[in-house]
Amino acid sequence: MSSLNRSESTKHYWRSLDHLEETPEFQEMVAKEFPAGPDGEWSDTSRRRFLQLMGASVALGTASSCRWQKETLMPFADRPEGWVPGKPRHYSTSMEVTGVGQALTVTSYDGRPTKIEGNQAHPSSLGATNSWAQAGTLGLYDPDRSRGVLALEGDKETPSSWKSFSAFSKIEFARLSATQGEGLAIVAPITSSPSFLRARRQFQKTFPKALWVDWEACSYQAEAIGTERVFGKAARGIYDLDKADVILSLEDDLMGTHPNAVRHSRDFATRRKPEDGPMNRLWVVEANHSLTGALADHRFALRSGQIGAFLVALEAELLKKGGIKIPEARQLMKNPPQGGFLAKDKVKALLKALAQDLLHAKGKSLVAVGAHQPAEVIARAHRLNVLLGSVGNTVTYADVSRIPTANLSASTELVARMRQGSVQTLITLGGNPVYDMPADLNFAAAYRKVKNRIHLGHYLDETGVVSTWHLPQAHFLECWNDSLSWNGTWTLAQPTMEPLWSGRSATELLGLVMGGETSGEAWVRQAWSDAGLGGETEWRKTVQAGFVAGSSLETLRGTSAPLPLPNMELSAWQASDSIEVTFASDPSVFDGRFANSGWLQELPDPMTKLTWDNAALMAPSTASALGLTTGSMAKFAIDDRSIEMAVYVMPGHAQGCATLPMGYGRTDAGHVAGLVADRVTPTGFNVFLLRGSEALGFSLASVQGTGETYTLVSTQDHHIIDEIGMEGRADRLGDLVRGGDLDEWEQQPDFAQHVVHHPPLKSLWEEHKYEGYRWGMSIDLSTCTGCSACTIACQSENNIPVVGKDEVFRGREMAWIRMDRYFTGSDPDEAEAVHQPVSCQQCEMAPCEQVCPVAATTHTSEGLNDMVYNRCIGTRYCSNNCPYKVRRFNYFNCNLDLEETGSEVLKLVKNPDVTVRSRGVMEKCTYCVQRIQSARIEAHTHEQKIQDGDITPACAQVCPSNAIQFGDLNDKTSKVRIAHDNDRAYAMLGELNNKPRTAFLARIRNPHPSLAAHDSQGAGEVRHG
Amino acid sequence: MAKYANVNELSDSQLDNLLEPPALVQNAETFHDITESVCSIAEADRMPRSWYVLFTLALCFLGVLGAMIFHLFTTGVGVWGNNQPVAWGFPIVNFVFWVGIGHAGTLISAVLYLFRQGWRTGINRFSEAMTIFAVCCAGLFPAIHVGRVWVIYWVFPIPNQMDMWPNFRSPLLWDVFAVGTYFTVSLLFWYMGMVPDLATQRDRAKTKLRQFLYGIFALGWNGSNRHWHRYERAYLLLAALATPLVLSVHSVVSFDFAVAQIPGWHTTIFPPYFVAGAIFSGFAMVLTLSIPARALFNFKHIITMRHIELMCKVIMCTGMLVGYAYAMEFFMAWYSGNRYEGFTFVNRAFGPYAWAYWTMVSCNVISPQIFWFKRARRCIPLIFVISIFVNIGMWFERFVITVTSLNRDFLPSSWNYFSPTIVDVLTLAGSFGLFFTLFLLFCRWLPQVAISEVKNVMPSAHPHGNHGEVNHD
C-alpha cells in the first residue's frame, strides 16, 4: 500500500503501514485493548478497562483513587507531516450494495476508522446514509471475519497464505488460459465498478470460454428486461421526488430498501412540509406494510400478484378519461379487467381518484414499480411514465445496459455444467451462492462436483466451508475500489486502514489469477486515466472529494414513443385459495450479507420492531383465518420445498399473502447470526430454502400452522397488549404523536399546539435564565420516514453495546434513540403506521435530575441534562421518573465480549471521545455532548462563537430526510429555532411542565379530497403484538 | 400480697361479664413467677425441639440470601427481573415491606407508652426486637439494589477529593437519613428497656461467662432508686423522641414514590396511607410472631387473650384505613380528570396485574373484617391465619404500587411486563431467613418480655401505690 502515500489526502496513515499486516507487531497491536496508538492516547488501560477495574470488587472500587496500573505512551518513531495525535481525520470513500455506490466520509482516530457519515457533496448522499453504511465500522472489526487464507479439504481447514495460493493459481490458471478458460467459471456479485468491469473484460479476453455468472439474491433482471421492452435498452428510472406532485408506488419501497432510498427520502421530504409550498401526494399499492407505505397519503394493500391487474385497471381508467394513448387501447377498452378485488366500490373509487390525480398532475406525476415485479408489469409501469409525460420532468431513464444484473439463466447454466462435471475451477468473488441461490437449482450439491472451489469472502460462510480455497476479502474500508451511485456518479473508495486480515478486493483477486496487476489502487487509477480526467493533481482532488463531480449515466434518448406491449396475462390476480408469498429483502440484514452485525441484528425492524429474527408477515385476517398469530410457527411449501417459520401479524398487510424477509437462518455466518459448527443457533429463518428459480419475486405457496410457537422479540409491545392497554393507548396516542390532514392545517396551522388542554404551566420558583448557548432539537414527524438509521448512527457514535435477544426480550435494549411505531385506524387490515423517534428530551426541568441521590445527572448552564457515568451508583430512580423512558441501564457488563480472546479487535470500533460504560450505570442520549465540546473548544481557542451548523449530533447527521435539526435556541436565525417557532411544533407531554428541549413537528398528510378522510392518527388503536 | 382471681376457671363469657377488664397478667402468683418464667428460658441448657427446627430452617434461608447476594454482586443487577420501564422491582418492594413491619415495635413501645396503655407491656419487648430485625432486613435492600454497590458510600455527605456532595433534593437520600435515625433510636430504646432485665439475668446467671456478658450489657445496673429514677426519665424521653419517627419514617419512604412524576405514584395521600399500612402490617407481624412464641415458651399468662384481642382490633381498624386509601386513590384518579392517572388505576384493577391487585384487596381489606366478631378475635388459629394473610397482602400492596405504576406509564411504546426471576424470589425468602435467625437468637438469649414492666402492671406492684420499687430476688 506504500503507493498510497503518494496521494495527498491519504498520506497520513496507520502507523504500522510500512510493516505489513501479518507481522507480529501488528498482531500484537490488535491484541492490545487499543492499538498502542500514536502518542499514547491509547494505552494499556482503556476507559472500559478502568471502569471494569472499579467494577471488579468493592475493595478496588472504594480505593478507586489508588494509582491504577502503569500506562505506557507509544509515540511514533517518525510522525507523518502534519499528523496531529488525538485529532480525528476524515477520508471520503464509498460502499457498494447491489451495484449501487454510496458515498461516505469516514472519521478516523489515530488510524482507526470509528464513524461513518454520508458524503455531503455527493448527489446520492448529501451527507446522509442508511443503516447498513452506519454499521460498516462494526463489520470492519467483526472478530468473525476470516483472518487468513485457508486451504480446505472436507472438514479439514489448514491455514495457508496468499503466497501459496498464488503459487497454486499460477499453475492452475496457466493451464486454464491454455484452454481459453475451458471449465472455468466465475460467480460475481453485482457491481457497477468501472475498474472491476475493466478487469472483468480483460479476464474474459484471457479466458474467453470461461462462464461468467453475475449473481445476487436481490436481482434487477426483471427490471432490465421490462425496461428493454419499453425503451429498447435496459434502463434505470432516476426519480426526482422533489419535482413530483403525485407519486404512485407499485410495491416499490422508495424510502425504505430502495438502493437510492437516501436521496429519495431527502427529495420526498422537501415536499412534505406544508409551510414550504404545495405538498406532494403519495399513493402506495403494496402487499407488505413498508416504510413507504407508512408514509403514504393513500395506501392500498394488495397481493404482489394482483398489482399488475391493478395497473392495467388503472390504464383502463386513464383511457376512459382520455388521458393517455396506448397502442393496444382498443382491445383493452373492449374487455377491461374487472371482477375480483376490482369489483369493490372502494377500489373503484380509489382508481378513479388516482387516475384523476395522475392526470391532474400530468408531467408532474411519477409511477414507480418494485424490481421484484414481473417484467411485463415493470414495462407497463414505466411506459405509464412516458404516457403521462413524466420523462424528463420527474423521472429520467438512464442506460444501464453496461451494468450487469443478477443473471438467473446463467446461474442455471452454471449449475447444469457443474452437475455434468464440466467445471473444474470456480471462483466466487465475494458472494454466497451456496446460501442464496434459488433452492431448486441445488447449487450446493453441484458445487461439490467442482475440483477447485475458490471462495473470496469476508467470512468463512456457507460457500466458504464447502470450498477448497477460502480467501479473506478486504472490507470496503480496507481497499481501493470504485462504483457508480444510483444516478451514475462515479464514486471512488479509498482504504482508511491497512487490511486487518490480509484481505484483498475482488478486483485484486482477478488481477492475481490473470497474473496481471494486483494492486487495487492501480486498477482504479487505470480506469481513471482511461476516462482521461486529468493528471495527478486532479486524481488527488478526486480521491479527496470521493467522486467524479458531474459524472453520470447516459440518459436514454427517444423515450417519448414507447413500443406497444403484448396483452398481459392476468390470471394471477383472481383470488386463489392458496397463499401468495413475496420474497423481500430485509431492512436490517438485506440479503444476509449484513447478518453478522450485532448492531443490525438488534436494530428493530422499522415496521415490526422485531430484533434478532425475521418472521413471515401476514394480515391479521389472513393469520386468524389460518389459525395463526404472532409467534406461532407455520409451514410454507412450494412444490417439494418447504420451510417452517414464525409468523408476525402485521396490521395493514395485504390479505391472502405473506411477506418473507430474506437473509436470516445463516448456518455459517458467525457468532452473531449463527454458526452451527460452534453451536450458535442461527437467528431467524432461511427463506432461500423456499425460493425457487421459477419465481424470485413472489409465488403461490401452501401454508399451515405447525402448532408450535416461537419467541419473537420486539422492542415494542414486548407482550401482547390487552383490551385495556389498547384503549389506553388509543386514547392518548393523539396527544403524543400529533398530526392531521392538510386542510386541517390550512384551517388552523397551529392545531397541534391545542391538542392537549391543561392549566397554565407555572413554576414555584424563579426559573434559570439561559444566556449564551441554549441547545435544542427538533424532529419533524412529517418528514421522518422511520428508517431507523439514527438509531445505528447513535449506537456507533456513542459506543452503545449490543445486549442480545434474551436481554431485549427482558426489555433491556440499550438504544439511546428509539423509533416508536404506532398503528392507527379502526380496521387492523387497513391500519396506518406512524413513526416517532424518541431520545432524551433534555427537559429544562428534568424529573430525573432531582431524584438522583448522588447528583450523577445534573443540568448544565446551557440546559443540557448531563449524565455522568462515573458518578452514577445505579439506583435507577431517574429512569423511573423519566416520562419518556429514554434512559438505559447497564444491567450487566455489556462489554464483556471485548474481553474474550479473539474479540479484542472489537475494541477498535469504540469512539474514543465517549466513555465506555460498565456494569451498573445509567446512560442516555446526551445530544452528542462530545461533539458540542469539541466544537466549543475549536471555536473558543480561536475566540469565536459556535455557529449554527458547527454541531450536528449523529442522529441529525445521518437522517436521510433531514427531519432532525439541532442548534442554539437563543440564536434567532438557527434552523432549530425556526423549527421550534413553527406552528406545527409541540412538546410531547409538555403538560407535565418538564419543558423538553426537543420539539416535535406535527405530521401532516395530504389525502385526495374525493376520498373520505381516513382516521387521523390516534383515532383508534388496532390490536397487534 | 392480695390473692388474685384465677381466671382459667372462668369461661370467655364470664370473663366478659367481669366488671373490670381481665387482668393483664394471669396466674402469676408473685413477681418471682414472672422472673422465673422469662429468665428460665435463657438459662435453660436446651430449647424445645421446635426451636432447633426453626433455627436450622432460618439458617438455611440466611445461607440462600448470602448466596444470592454473592451472585448479585459478581454478576450484576440483571440477575433480577427489573427492566425498562420497571426499573424498581422486588428489592424496593421488599424494602418498603420490611420497613412497614418495623413500625409496630416503636408504635407499641413509644406511642402506647406515652398513652399509658398498660397492655403494651406484655408484647413491647417482642415487637421492639421485631422492629430492629425488620429494619435490618429493610436496610439491606436499598443497599444491594444499586448498580454499583462499591460506591454506595457516595450517598453519605463525606468530604472528598471530588468536591461532590450528595443531592439533598432526592427522596432516596431522605430515606437514608430517615431509616438510619429510626434504626438508631429504636435500637437505643430497645436496649434501654432491656437493661434492668439484663441485670436480672446477670444476677441469676450461674456461669462466669454469662455473668460477665450480661454484666457488660447490664451496665452495672443495681436497681437502686437513683437508677430507676433516671431509667424512667430516659425511657420517657426516648419514647417521646421515637414517637414522631413512627410517622416520619414511613412518610419519608412514601416520598420515594409521591415525589416522583409517574401516574400512580405522584399523589399526596401517600404519607398517611403508608403509615397506616405500616402499622397494619406491623401488628400483623407481631401477632404472627407472638402467637407461636407464647405457646412455645408458655407466656400465655403474660401475653394474654386480651393482648391478642386488642391487637386484632388495631389490625381491623388500620385495615379499614388502608381500604379507605385504596378507594380514595381511585376517586382522585377519576376526579383529577388526568388521563394518565385514570388509566393507571383502571390498569391496576383490571390490567395484566389485576391478580396482584385483588390479592392485595382481599388480604388487606376483606380478611380483617372478620374481627368484627369477638369469637374470631379469640380464635387463635384463625387470628394466626389472618395475620399471615395481612402480611402477604401488605407485600402485594407494595408490589402493586411499585410495579403496576411503572409497567405502563406515559408512552405506550415502552410498556412492558415485569416478571421476577428466581433470584428475586430467593432473595425475598432469604430476607425472611435473616429476620428469623435474628429473632430466634433473641428468643434464646434475651428476655423476651419486659420483666420489670410486666411486674409494674401487676396489682401487687401498687399495694400502696409505690411505683417502680421492685426487688430482685
Place this chain on the structure above:
Amino acid sequence: MSQYHFPRWSNKIRPLLAVVTLVGPVYLTGVVLYGASPETLNVGYAPEQPVPFSHKLHAGDLKMDCRYCHTTVEESAQASIPPTKTCMNCHDRIHTESPRLEKVRESAKTGQSIPWVRVHDLPDYAYFDHSAHVTKGVSCVECHGRVDQMDVVEQVAPLSMGWCLDCHRSPESHLRPVEEVTNMSWTSEIDREELGAKLRKVHNIHPRQDCSTCHR
C-alpha cells in the same frame, strides 16, 4: 447468690472510653480521607523512564521551548510525546555514541516506539484538553510544576477533581499572558489576581463547571 459487679478499676477507664468513642471515629475518618486523597497517592509519582531524558537539561539549561517537542499542545487535546525523529534532529550529531541514548537510536532504526511511562495519568472518563487551556494563558507550570528543574519528571499537583474545580471556579491567579505560557520562570510584576482578572476579560474566559465539561 454472687452478684456480678464491675471491678473498681473499671471506673478509671471510663473517661478513656469516653475519649475513644468521641475522638476515635473522627480520627479514623481523618486517616482514611488523608490516606485515600490524591495528594497522598499521586503527588510525587516519578516513575523511571526507558530513556533517562532530563527536562532539567533540555528545558532548563538549554532553554528549549516546551513546544519544540510537545508540538501539538496548542491544537490538540494531547500535548503529545515527541516522535523519536525529534530527538534525532539533534542526537544524530550530538552524543551519537552515548549508551543512554541507545534505545533512541534503536527506535529510530527499527521504527518501533519508545515505551515512555505516563506520569500525569487522569482517569479515562476525564477528558482534559491541552489546547483549551494553553491558548487561554494557563501555563504548563500550573499543572506540571517546574519541569525545567526536574531531572526525572514527577507529578506535583494532585490532579484531583476538586483541584481542577478550584481553578475553574477562580482562574485569575492561574492566568498569565498567552505568550508567557511556556516560560517556566515567568513572574508577574503586578498582583496576579489583578492581572488574571484583566486577562480573563480580554480572552473572555468562563471556565465551566458543568459535568459534561470533562465527563462524556
